[in-house]
Amino acid sequence: MQIAILLYERFTALDAVGPYEILSRIPGAEVVFTAVRPGPVRTEMGSLALTADAALGEVTDPDIVLVPGGPGTRDFIADEPILDWIRTVDAATTWTTSVCSGSLLLAAAGLITGRPATSHWNCLEYLPVFGAVPVTERVVVDGKYATAAGVSAGIDLALDLTGRIAGDRIAEAIQLVVEYDPKPPYTMGSTGTAPAALVEALRTSDLVVQSSLSE
């Protein structure tokens, strides 16, 4: 079972690595990181590069494709080599998946037109621009299309998929191996729990963390 994870400049590291840590442990899984050109691909921060071991043209029929998000999404939303690769491999995948704003690339490729999908909370509003139906859920599965909300949601998506692909027992074993018993010290992880003022401060850049939403 080949799992292809797409990389492009300014992707978000955890979008790709969270699911990787889970899916790569499924017995029989073989993961390949792929990009337009093989070699190091920088995350949105610039301070980390992941290596793409294969060019897109070398990855022709993965069973599963995973498209991470990140600020770079905006640069590739009309990038035909990438959209075309996503469309081509999707024709034969058993699962086509995304994390965070990666769902905008699936939508721009025309794969989830009319389908429910999720994305980072700050990107949900753009899904309809490309014909998808935004849903405020952490993980949305519709047919073979599985989309996750922002960044860390990819871990939940990957465990969900693992159960569907390999069964509950393997998913549970992998959860225990990666000790995924989350205990966030704060409760601001979603727009449902965070105060509106915090959401607004981030949207308007009144509060800026590095690689901010509005850069």
Place this chain on the structure above:
Amino acid sequence: MQIAILLYERFTALDAVGPYEILSRIPGAEVVFTAVRPGPVRTEMGSLALTADAALGEVTDPDIVLVPGGPGTRDFIADEPILDWIRTVDAATTWTTSVCSGSLLLAAAGLITGRPATSHWNCLEYLPVFGAVPVTERVVVDGKYATAAGVSAGIDLALDLTGRIAGDRIAEAIQLVVEYDPKPPYTMGSTGTAPAALVEALRTSDLVVQSSLSE
């Protein structure tokens, strides 16, 4: 504020990238991935390489050091160049931290002798071999030493540290940016919730997922 993340062959990807995704967003943070030699360093799976941008000798006085775990820990537990670098930079850090079996490297370097520390559930028993005091908690902070349990626990550790370093508001903002509102589809993330039979099956390799505990 420089944050150095150590890489070594066969580290666990999420141990490093989970905290990276949080800590790198702290205003003023500058992250550097470092290894004995600069260049790509392969994770335990082999299917992913992260780039070390600096050799250990180039990273002389980080404010924070983070040591990930992974099967490779075993190979470096007596590796003087790595242990010596950890010892040397620790002399000037404000925080010395680890995820998963990375705490065994801190312990082997002699930094947490007599101190409480945590580790991956399958590694806790080895902490006393190196003089540390094992504690079954997800995150343990003792003075400037902060250790996390297995793999995904690094995210919780990083948010905790972010609050201590930059204040609750920044930590909460970063939690919202990475949409860390975990909803695991299973409840087997710790030895406290998983049935003893599952823990035992993993320990004895009756149940094998890729890069298993006992390899």
